[in-house]
Amino acid sequence: xxxxxxxxxxxxxxxxxxxxxxxxxxxxxxxxxxxxxxxxxxxxxxxxxxxxxxxxxxxxxxxxxxxxxxxxxxxxxxxxxxxxxxxxxxxxxxxxxxxxxxxxxxxxxxxxxxxxxxxxxxxxxxxxxxxxxxxxxxxxxxxxxxxxxxxxxxxxxxxxxxxxxxxxxxxxxxxxxxxxxxxxx
Amino acid sequence: xxxxxxxxxxxxxxxxxxxxxxxxxxxxxxxxxxxxxxxxxxxxxxxxxxxxxxxxxxxxxxxxxxxxxxxxxxxxxxxxxxxxxxxxxxxxxxxxxxxxxxxxxxxxxxxxxxxxxxxxxxxxxxxxxxxxxxxxxxxxxxxxxxxxxxxxxxxxxxxxxxxxxxxxxxxxxxxxxxxxxxxxx
DNA sequence: AGGTGCATGTAACAGGTTACATGATTAA
DNA sequence: TTAATCATGTAACCTGTTACATGCACCT
Numbered sequence: 518x519x520x521x522x523x524x525x526x527x528x529x530x531x532x533x534x535x536x537x538x539x540x541x542x543x544x545x546x547x548x549x550x551x552x553x554x555x556x557x558x559x560x561x562x563x564x565x566x567x568x569x570x571x572x573x574x575x576x577x578x579x580x581x582x583x584x585x586x587x588x589x590x591x592x593x594x595x596x597x598x599x600x601x602x603x604x605x606x607x608x609x610x611x612x613x614x615x616x617x618x619x620x621x622x623x624x625x626x627x628x629x630x631x632x633x634x635x636x637x638x639x640x641x642x643x644x645x646x647x648x649x650x651x652x653x654x655x656x657x658x659x660x661x662x663x664x665x666x667x668x669x670x671x672x673x674x675x676x677x678x679x680x681x682x683x684x685x686x687x688x689x690x691x692x693x694x695x696x697x698x699x700x701x702x
Numbered sequence: 703x704x705x706x707x708x709x710x711x712x713x714x715x716x717x718x719x720x721x722x723x724x725x726x727x728x729x730x731x732x733x734x735x736x737x738x739x740x741x742x743x744x745x746x747x748x749x750x751x752x753x754x755x756x757x758x759x760x761x762x763x764x765x766x767x768x769x770x771x772x773x774x775x776x777x778x779x780x781x782x783x784x785x786x787x788x789x790x791x792x793x794x795x796x797x798x799x800x801x802x803x804x805x806x807x808x809x810x811x812x813x814x815x816x817x818x819x820x821x822x823x824x825x826x827x828x829x830x831x832x833x834x835x836x837x838x839x840x841x842x843x844x845x846x847x848x849x850x851x852x853x854x855x856x857x858x859x860x861x862x863x864x865x866x867x868x869x870x871x872x873x874x875x876x877x878x879x880x881x882x883x884x885x886x887x
Numbered sequence: 888a889g890g891t892g893c894a895t896g897t898a899a900c901a902g903g904t905t906a907c908a909t910g911a912t913t914a915a
Numbered sequence: 916t917t918a919a920t921c922a923t924g925t926a927a928c929c930t931g932t933t934a935c936a937t938g939c940a941c942c943t
Binding site for chain 2: 920921922923924925926
């Protein structure tokens with residue numbers, strides 16, 4: 518039976534996001550999407566095409582419960598965790614499997630292959646730095662806001678800022694090294 | 703006509719990997735896969751299900767050319783770049799669009815949501831560190847080998863090592879801070 | 888009257904993984 | 916002879932993105 522018994526089944530990737538967001542007070546699909554875009558997007562993105570169907574599945578499974586709370590004549594469904602939803606969320610947070618990590622970085626791929634066009638290597642590093650600088654600006658813009666929020670969210674933001682700053686410094690140093698090397702020849 | 707004229711069409715993600723690997727001397731589908739697993743996997747993975755069909759497509763488009771070079775009775779197709787393939791590779795390497803970046807980090811997601819189970823926050827950080835330490839070991843193991851290889855590949859490896867070391871240091875500091883905070887209460 | 892934001896939803900597509908099938912070669 | 920490695924390939928599946936359709940609310 519849906520919604521009864523223990524939350525024994527493993528949560529899908531999107532299910533984790535949705536369950537995790539509800540205690541943040543993000544409770545409509547629309548709100549979840551905009552919030553993710555402003556916050557976790559850097560290390561975890563989500564689209565409407567994932568969120569809305571997942572909301573339905575989770576309700577069928579009894580992990581969340583939706584209530585219609587129209588604002589005026591505008592349809593609006595607000596979700597909350599059921600006891601087994603909270604259980605499933607906490608079971609995931611407490612699981613001690615190695616957390617998945619998956620990166621696709623076109624800049625690093627270009628750098629890796631840069632011996633096929635060595636005269637552009639410096640430009641490739643500069644492009645990576647430019648991208649990181651844009652990211653840093655975004656992170657810095659939301660930091661004051663995150664200071665008012667829960668500690669977990671602040672922690673990931675600060676980690677992201679540090680990581681980005683390190684990358685920028687590495688790019689700068691590499692650019693210097695590459696420039697010096699090409700001047701020698 | 704396939705294979706004639708300029709390499710005007712944008713390359714798919716997998717096409718870039720395949721074209722980039724050929725000048726490395728990685729020329730059978732099998733070899734490309736094992737090489738990717740040992741090297742770029744950290745920032746760019748690829749599977750047989752991507753590589754073999756892509757090899758066919760690229761040959762149809764005239765960007766690569768395959769020759770049958772059986773080793774004994776074992777079928778084996780070795781690919782090389784055509785002039786327009788080399789052109790397409792270099793056009794991609796030289797393009798100055800912002801390079802794509804896409805991360806899915808379950809550890810950071812857990813940390814972000816850790817206010818739903820604050821007593822496990824320290825464990826979450828520890829799990830991230832453990833994962834990074836495993837990655838660092840792997841990176842360090844292949845570093846001596848990469849020193850013999852092309853500069854681009856060495857650069858990405860060293861960047862990966864630095865990034866990983868920074869992350870480990872951040873985790874250690876955060877673990878200390880979290881431990882101190884919980885001792886105060 | 889019009890633009891932006893709130894809100895829900897999905898169809899078509901693109902991208903990628905897993906598991907399997909097949910079989911030869913090589914080293915222990 | 917047996918296990919590991921070399922080698923090719925694909926079908927089924929899963930995941931995720933993009934683009935679109937719809938319509939109300941709110942501000943100017």
